[in-house]
Amino acid sequence: EPEVTQTPSHQVTQMGQEVILRCVPISNHLYFYWYRQILGQKVEFLVSFYNNEISEKSEIFDDQFSVERPDGSNFTLKIRSTKLEDSAMYFCASSEAVAGGGYTFGSGTRLTVV
Amino acid sequence: GEDVEQSLFLSVREGDSSVINCTYTDSSSTYLYWYKQEPGAGLQLLTYIFSNMDMKQDQRLTVLLNKKDKHLSLRIADTQTGDSAIYFCAETAIYSGAGSYQLTFGKGTKLSVIP
16 A cells, blocks of 8 residues: 655654655645644644645644755755744645545654754 | 544453544545554555445444544454554545545554453
């Protein structure tokens, strides 16, 4: 069964450092997403991406965040200057055009900012 | 804004049925989903229901939707220890932006199955 792959599974970084979280979506999906889950809280939408541009973003997705599809397979989330409150599990997902199919999520990257 | 609420914990005996409940506020919700998260793993789509349906069955899983009360439930028949996980309810409204759609999740219900 096709999978969404995320790397690394766990990243520890110092406050103020830049991090890049990587994802390989399912190859025939056209819509890509990042969500995050702070420990004990809800899974929250960050951003959706289609046709090489952001189609929607939440209030959480401020200027510190950016996304990129640098080649035909990878989809990355960059946090420019990490803060302690960025510590969370970050999930990448991809979907086909029809909402009824649901997303396919990756296993997540646990980001710990110290 | 939209909100999705779930009870946080449920404990059942192996072989019994589990019922996980969810309420949502967005009356324009079109699809409602159940995702399963096992420890250390991602979110696995279990099933979904379109808002014009009131029931969907898929093997041991039965989804019931009461659109009037904005109440969704997931029933797992003959619950097994392998069903122990966190179950997330999620909803989406009509498409937002060229085919992409945003999911609003509940906090998740941790199901513990007692052998």
